[in-house]
Amino acid sequence: MRVSRRGWFPVLLAAALTVVLSFLTLPIVAIFVDTRPLDLLSSLGEDGALEALRLSLLCSTLAVGLIVVFGTPAAYLLAMSRFRGRATIVTLVELPLVLPPAVAGIGLLAALGPKGLLGGLIQDAGVQLVLTTAGVVLALTFVAAPFYLRQAQSAFEALDRTWLDASRTLGASEARTFLRVAIPTAGPGLISGLALAWGRALGEFGATLMFAGSFRGITQTVPLAIYERFSTDFTGALALSTVLVAVSAALLLSVKLLSGSAWLGGAAR
Amino acid sequence: MLRVEARARLGAFALDVVLETPAGRCLALAGPSGAGKTSVLRIVAGLLDPRHGRVSCGDEVWLDTAAGIDVPPERRRCGYVFQEYALFPHLRAWQNVAYPLHDLPRRERRRRALELLDRFGVAHLADARPRTLSGGERQRVSVARALARRPAALLLDEPLSALDARTRASAGRELAAVLRDSGVPALLVTHDFTEAALLGDRVGVIDGGRVVQVGTVAELAAAPASTFVADFTGAVVLTGIARPGPDGLTHVALDGGGDVASTEPGDGPVAVSVHPWEIVLTPADTPRSGSAQNHIPVEVTSITAVGNRIRVGLAAPQPLTAEITDASARQLALEPGARAVATWKATATRLLSR
Numbered sequence: 372m373r374v375s376r377r378g379w380f381p382v383l384l385a386a387a388l389t390v391v392l393s394f395l396t397l398p399i400v401a402i403f404v405d406t407r408p409l410d411l412l413s414s415l416g417e418d419g420a421l422e423a424l425r426l427s428l429l430c431s432t433l434a435v436g437l438i439v440v441f442g443t444p445a446a447y448l449l450a451m452s453r454f455r456g457r458a459t460i461v462t463l464v465e466l467p468l469v470l471p472p473a474v475a476g477i478g479l480l481a482a483l484g485p486k487g488l489l490g491g492l493i494q495d496a497g498v499q500l501v502l503t504t505a506g507v508v509l510a511l512t513f514v515a516a517p518f519y520l521r522q523a524q525s526a527f528e529a530l531d532r533t534w535l536d537a538s539r540t541l542g543a544s545e546a547r548t549f550l551r552v553a554i555p556t557a558g559p560g561l562i563s564g565l566a567l568a569w570g571r572a573l574g575e576f577g578a579t580l581m582f583a584g585s586f587r588g589i590t591q592t593v594p595l596a597i598y599e600r601f602s603t604d605f606t607g608a609l610a611l612s613t614v615l616v617a618v619s620a621a622l623l624l625s626v627k628l629l630s631g632s633a634w635l636g637g638a639a640r
Numbered sequence: 641m642l643r644v645e646a647r648a649r650l651g652a653f654a655l656d657v658v659l660e661t662p663a664g665r666c667l668a669l670a671g672p673s674g675a676g677k678t679s680v681l682r683i684v685a686g687l688l689d690p691r692h693g694r695v696s697c698g699d700e701v702w703l704d705t706a707a708g709i710d711v712p713p714e715r716r717r718c719g720y721v722f723q724e725y726a727l728f729p730h731l732r733a734w735q736n737v738a739y740p741l742h743d744l745p746r747r748e749r750r751r752r753a754l755e756l757l758d759r760f761g762v763a764h765l766a767d768a769r770p771r772t773l774s775g776g777e778r779q780r781v782s783v784a785r786a787l788a789r790r791p792a793a794l795l796l797d798e799p800l801s802a803l804d805a806r807t808r809a810s811a812g813r814e815l816a817a818v819l820r821d822s823g824v825p826a827l828l829v830t831h832d833f834t835e836a837a838l839l840g841d842r843v844g845v846i847d848g849g850r851v852v853q854v855g856t857v858a859e860l861a862a863a864p865a866s867t868f869v870a871d872f873t874g875a876v877v878l879t880g881i882a883r884p885g886p887d888g889l890t891h892v893a894l895d896g897g898g899d900v901a902s903t904e905p906g907d908g909p910v911a912v913s914v915h916p917w918e919i920v921l922t923p924a925d926t927p928r929s930g931s932a933q934n935h936i937p938v939e940v941t942s943i944t945a946v947g948n949r950i951r952v953g954l955a956a957p958q959p960l961t962a963e964i965t966d967a968s969a970r971q972l973a974l975e976p977g978a979r980a981v982a983t984w985k986a987t988a989t990r991l992l993s994r
Binding site for chain 2: 534536537538539540551552556558
């Protein structure tokens, strides 16, 4: 047999991709292979499973909502302006990306817990965060926000500034320009950032556990439920994992479809 | 009347300009790239703040750094046509044109937008996205959008340079008509002197952040203030109607009278350009001789020394400029009022359809 004229390098590249792909997909495939449909149904019917799923969807949606509402204008400002200390601010915003989840949990406790920095203020206001659903939302927001902010910032930075200038000369204020030109034209970038943040929020485990605990129906999201079952009911844990993978994949897919669809059409020049 | 005075530090050089142009007239700012032309437009539109400056349009003051006035861009009513047109990629052509009309009801906005698109012959593209349009179509949509808000001043940044040569002629003709009919002062920026000559009522030559000279094309060519202006203005530009002749040459009937021949093809309205150094001056009474085809009787109006050359301004139905040496000028005893014949070859006569 003759060796391909294209040489060994393309073969090496293909081999590397094969290794990467198998390693990354094997665990996911295994989850589906090991789960029998009947187990899946029965474990979903089990106490707490649907409750955990509902909580995961609710908390991650609220967290992503907060992230988008506050993060989009913040990322726009970071992308558009040049000021002293900007680099520092960007780094601070991205810091939670590299923070171990356990550290994030401790940090949140130290800041917002009963004995934390702002604990007194929060208690005086009559708000309870630790060990509550609100606490879960806060933990998810903290951990997932940088994923969105980073993407949003680079999406805004990539915009053609003359679109924004044109909008101003056509009678639109800065705010209107932001809403009607910057957001739609940066749309695909914003949506992919949103998908990343949502995925991260759905899978969040460590910070939630430390800050909000794992109480069925109150703070036990799917990852926490999986962990709880893991030592006693491996089949149940596996079934819940299947559900989480399916929900996350569906989310990622629909976001990708959405960003390519007609209502944002033409955002790529 | 649009008046601009600005001083600003722009990277490597300082911008220092004073310009004005009356309503219904277009001042074309011409100069090499990096001369600060676009910065002038951005200052007028409010997209760039000079350190010191004053911008007024009619009786509205848009900027006065001394008095602390700085009207934001959205309230300056400038119709700005950007260099690459800057159409919004996420909006259809009609939505781009309707964008500045946001205070009208939707139905009315669409009607107005279609009306404007129709005026530029692109109403059939109303529902197209900018990325599917050709350069010429984008240019038309962009001009329609700039006019939608009934601007108080028009600003055009290299409006033709993104177009291919064939589209440029028709787009230039259309744009000239828009500028004529708009009734508002216009400021146009270009690196191409011929474009400036065709679209501007007057031309300002800008270099290194300063306006070197302002005048009609004939004034600039005949009496350039510096060798830079002399080199930059380059060709004399005349207008006329071309038709192919039986001899294989193109004959151009010049507007205002006179007839010249060119070896370049052309049919219909054209711009004729010839370099001043290609024009030979002979005394009025000498018989025609030599190989040159084009002869125009002229009267000397001005004599300006530019370095080691002499620019001679010539009155004819359309003003001409010749460039000769000092020795020739003395030999011909040229002085204002003298009569002569300007002669040049058909091969040195370039045609540009307009």
